[in-house]
Amino acid sequence: MKIQVELATSELQNQSLLWGESSAEKGEVFTKPEIVDLMLIASGVVDELTSIGTRIIEPSCGQGEFIIAIAKRIKLNYEKANVKLTLVQLVNLIKAYDISSSNIDIAKSNVRAVLSSIYTSQELDLVLKAWFIHADFLLADFDEKFTHIVGNPPYIRIETIPTALLAEYRKRFVTMIERADIYIAFYEKCLDLLSNKGVLSFICTDRWTKNRYGAGLRSKIAKSFQLDLFVDLYGQNAFMSDVMTYPAITQISKNKQKQTCVLHNPNVTVDFCNNVRQCLTNVKVNTLDGAELIVRNDLVKDDKPWLFGSSDELEMLSRLEREFPTLEETGCSVYIGAATGSNKVYIVDKDLDIEASRKIPVITAKELKSGVIESNSNCIINTYDDNGVIELEQYPLLRDYFLQFEETLKGRHIAKMAPLHWFKTIDRVYPERATAQKLLIPDIKSELTVIFDKGSYHPNNSIYYVCADTWNLYALRAVLLSGIGQIFIQAYSTKISGGNLRFQAQHLRKIRLPVWDDIDSRIRTELTRIGRSEDTEEAKILVAQIYSMNEKEKQILGM
Incomplete structure (x- = not known):
């Protein structure tokens, strides 16, 4: 031996x-x-x-x-x-x-x-x-x-x-x-x-x-x-x-x-x-x-x-982690957009001549660079249905389109692992998530960017997104942009080229939130209103209240 x-x-x-x-x-x-x-x-x-x-x-x-x-x-x-x-x-x-x-x-x-x-x-x-x-x-x-x-x-x-x-x-x-x-x-x-x-x-x-x-x-x-x-x-x-x-x-x-x-x-x-x-x-x-x-x-x-970080910041984080549940424990869910393995093949113009049921409007980080959604006519090809990977022969137009890129698609790691389904995307595409309201968060940025999507797009893999059962998404946007989101991400993420941070799911899930029903109805209404705007200063005042911040913590928040 x-x-x-x-x-x-x-x-x-x-x-x-x-x-x-x-x-x-x-x-x-x-x-x-x-x-x-x-x-x-x-x-x-x-x-x-x-x-x-x-x-x-x-x-x-x-x-x-x-x-x-x-x-x-x-x-x-x-x-x-x-x-x-x-x-x-x-x-x-x-x-x-x-x-x-x-x-x-x-x-x-x-x-x-x-x-x-x-x-x-x-x-x-x-x-x-x-x-x-x-x-x-x-x-x-x-x-x-x-x-x-x-x-x-x-x-x-x-x-x-x-x-x-x-x-x-x-x-x-x-x-x-x-x-x-x-x-x-x-x-x-x-x-x-x-x-x-x-x-x-x-x-x-x-x-x-x-x-x-x-x-x-x-x-x-x-x-x-x-x-x-x-x-x-x-x-x-x-x-x-x-x-x-x-x-x-x-x-x-x-x-x-x-x-x-x-x-x-x-x-x-x-x-x-x-x-x-x-x-x-x-x-x-x-x-x-x-x-x-x-x-x-x-x-x-x-x-x-x-x-x-500084001892004051860490003391504040420690308190928030003791006293408040995580983002997902309050009824929010964090997802990453779909990775395709070849965006050049799978992200196409909406007028591409394939079966309409296989096209879902898509958003990529490129359309979020300005901090708002820039309209586009692109779709992501959905290679899944309710039963899993589609039967390609049932979609002859899509089959003919994929055959043009057969060599490229079969060269991907995902295709080598599942050769019968050589045409599928790396991640599953969920049509119901495209139509759901959500907050879009581009991955690589120096500061947290949070953009509301009313249910128009399926995010590409360069974007993380948050859906919520209880929290109003506009109110959640106000809280995240008040500085709370940035404080948590800076603590748990590492810097990469250009001084940017990674706004990944594992870091976003670290953020602590009050339970929505525990917040005074007046503050909930105000947060929802502010979340439709860019007034982060007004958001800070309300956020300091819902987190019961002391003077030192308010300074860390930037008040």
């Missing part, structure tokens, strides 16, 4: 290395030197570089930014303090993995160039062979622990990972739940490789800190680790190339839970890096030049999202 397992792992390693040599997207984004320095200093790598027990690993080294920076520190220690690591120390100091042999070669060459003035060519041959390993870190076995783990784990959409590898990753890493990207697996494995009091420092998207797919990882950290440092790099160019998501530095240690230092939008200088290290090693330090510093004792709790 052991031999079979080893063979299977070997085959997967080979598949991973083939993937590494391919031109497929592998989430390679290289970190800027000043950010690398911040992570190495804050995590203690720089301070403990010459300690005999120091063991460092970088699980996805790319072209070696972190290892090169460490090599430069080794050289600096020699030049300024005449401290030279023995060959044995040096050989045992670092492990660096990557699935790309070309990346490994570049990293080796650059490290050799840095250390060649201290060590001989033969010595460096031994060092580089020991340091750099051309293999899939996630599939590798280890019989040692590490004092420091640093790096920039790959950010790869699960759709681009070879199927067999993805299945193996999910089998091995229990925190890789739902649609978790591969960096979650890197976190899990690295945490398990930390020695007692060891430190992990990663720069990565911050989505997992709040999203559902990060719940397993957050729970693991809460049980056995300590979040030492969170650096919000919103607005910073932390990488050598542009990325769609804003990154953050998370520094996690194998210690008991204590306080967490939270830094927002830092000005990263050498002095700043050293000051951050001092903050982490001296609990009495509570101010920091170069960034807004918040010291928190309550950030990590079970699998709950990590909320990084």
